[in-house]
Amino acid sequence: MNTEEKILEAARTVFTQKGYAAARMQEIADVAEINKGLLHYYFRSKERLFQAVFEEAFGRVVKHVNHIFESNLPLLEKIEGFVEKYMDTLLEHPEVPAFVVNELNQKGEAFVKELMQKRQKPNPMPLIMQIQMEVDAGKIRPVNPFQLVLSLLSMCAFPFIARPLFKSFAQIDDRMYMQLMESRKKEIVDLVINGIKL
Amino acid sequence: MNTEEKILEAARTVFTQKGYAAARMQEIADVAEINKGLLHYYFRSKERLFQAVFEEAFGRVVKHVNHIFESNLPLLEKIEGFVEKYMDTLLEHPEVPAFVVNELNQKGEAFVKELMQKRQKPNPMPLIMQIQMEVDAGKIRPVNPFQLVLSLLSMCAFPFIARPLFKSFAQIDDRMYMQLMESRKKEIVDLVINGIKL
DNA sequence: GTCTATAGGTAGATAGAC
DNA sequence: GTCTATCTACCTATAGAC
Known part of the structure; x- marks a missing residue:
């Protein structure tokens, strides 16, 4: 499971549970067990x-x-x-x-x-x-x-x-x-x- | 319509449209046409x-x-x-x-x-x-x-x-x-x- | 009660070392 | 590609003048 897939998997979990507005990039990074900076490296922004x-x-x-x-x-x-x-x-x-x-x-x-x-x-x-x-x-x-x-x-x-x-x-x-x-x-x-x- | 009622009316509108997490106290104050500080005076916190x-x-x-x-x-x-x-x-x-x-x-x-x-x-x-x-x-x-x-x-x-x-x-x-x-x-x-x- | 100003904290995003 | 550190913006909440 590569980094991009780990991010998507974690983002699915957090976004569906919390909704867009309440979701935190930090929490997604924690769930994916990767660094927060990588989220932006792979997807540019929270919105994307x-x-x-x-x-x-x-x-x-x-x-x-x-x-x-x-x-x-x-x-x-x-x-x-x-x-x-x-x-x-x-x-x-x-x-x-x-x-x-x-x-x-x-x-x-x-x-x-x-x-x-x-x-x-x-x-x-x-x-x-x-x-x-x-x-x-x-x-x-x-x-x-x-x-x-x-x-x-x-x-x-x-x-x-x-x-x-x-x-x-x-x-x-x-x-x-x-x-x-x-x-x-x-x-x-x-x-x-x-x-x-x- | 007193201040408290104006706030509640505005809060109804904003919270139901945006949801709790995306709602902004500033927007509620704007809709109610009152000062943002008054929101806290009447209700203490966003949560309340x-x-x-x-x-x-x-x-x-x-x-x-x-x-x-x-x-x-x-x-x-x-x-x-x-x-x-x-x-x-x-x-x-x-x-x-x-x-x-x-x-x-x-x-x-x-x-x-x-x-x-x-x-x-x-x-x-x-x-x-x-x-x-x-x-x-x-x-x-x-x-x-x-x-x-x-x-x-x-x-x-x-x-x-x-x-x-x-x-x-x-x-x-x-x-x-x-x-x-x-x-x-x-x-x-x-x-x-x-x-x-x- | 109502306003202004600001403190205090946190979030998204970026820079730069490795 | 991955990490740390930091910038910038914004939001809630409070302090204090009126």
């Missing part, structure tokens, strides 16, 4: 180091989600597959959604616009159109496809974003929380499938 | 000023949610009432959920624990038990009540937390976004009611 970390995290999630959206399955199986795989991604990186959403909220319009231009966007259109076709064909209850996709994303991602809140009010530890998220997959799929069928 | 703002926001949301949870309505009406009123609260204060969740994520366990002790907790138990009774009585499909409540909260709150993301990728402005959230009420209720009926 942050962007490297953020775009990596954002890109990974978007790529994963798009892959599922664009797959070629029947609607019900696609929904099932989406929930299964998206929840697995979140279980592997439980702190990423909060990180991404926090920074997007705080960095302002300009930052988001720029990100959307140079990076691949999330593209739920294939799924949205597929839902609309099923509605038109009378196969499922008439729902607003955009809202349905938003609901799917919400039910998967929100519990991870609000994890500290739920953890402390429901008095459960991390392992228990992860188990709840595991069993949540089926719960979400059942609710949605039953919710849209005629 | 922040706590005043945060606990106010948190308490308001919790109080509102608890009130609905504890109401004495039949299940389906309670769900409908919850979505309606909770979404109205969020439409009035669209930036609050992201603020609360961000800070809870970053301030760490100790902060959350302390908050939960001295403040009233969110208490969804009445609703959870009501759902369990309907399941036991064979009135609705067997669902995990905790997961169902979590899904309701998710579908309402997540779109507000992820607002900048959706706004810029769906290319819509604030007014349009609020309209989507308004029509979302019915969409959520329909999905859930259909999703749990036998």
Whole structure:
């Protein structure tokens, strides 16, 4: 593991935990077990180091989600597959959604616009159109496809974003929380499938 | 409007927009149109000023949610009432959920624990038990009540937390976004009611 | 209560030896 | 490439005049 990778690894940890504003270059250097000066040697500034970390995290999630959206399955199986795989991604990186959403909220319009231009966007259109076709064909209850996709994303991602809140009010530890998220997959799929069928 | 109220009003704006770490006492003073020294005269420190703002926001949301949870309505009406009123609260204060969740994520366990002790907790138990009774009585499909409540909260709150993301990728402005959230009420209720009926 | 001035500390960034 | 030392800027907080 070379120096640049050690820095990126440490920066991921610190930035996702503390957020950009509260993160300290010194702490990143400590976690990486390297000298603070090296951070600037490799990445010039805190801002650039942050962007490297953020775009990596954002890109990974978007790529994963798009892959599922664009797959070629029947609607019900696609929904099932989406929930299964998206929840697995979140279980592997439980702190990423909060990180991404926090920074997007705080960095302002300009930052988001720029990100959307140079990076691949999330593209739920294939799924949205597929839902609309099923509605038109009378196969499922008439729902607003955009809202349905938003609901799917919400039910998967929100519990991870609000994890500290739920953890402390429901008095459960991390392992228990992860188990709840595991069993949540089926719960979400059942609710949605039953919710849209005629 | 006296000085203390002006400060609190300004602090609300700045803290919710920037978050604790990125907020500057100077900016709060500027927004309040008062001298920076007065901030310390009234609230001693940035931390104390922040706590005043945060606990106010948190308490308001919790109080509102608890009130609905504890109401004495039949299940389906309670769900409908919850979505309606909770979404109205969020439409009035669209930036609050992201603020609360961000800070809870970053301030760490100790902060959350302390908050939960001295403040009233969110208490969804009445609703959870009501759902369990309907399941036991064979009135609705067997669902995990905790997961169902979590899904309701998710579908309402997540779109507000992820607002900048959706706004810029769906290319819509604030007014349009609020309209989507308004029509979302019915969409959520329909999905859930259909999703749990036998 | 309100202001100005400033102390005291810390963060990001750079210079320069090795 | 890696380290130490330091510069410069900024931020919170306080002291003290009015």
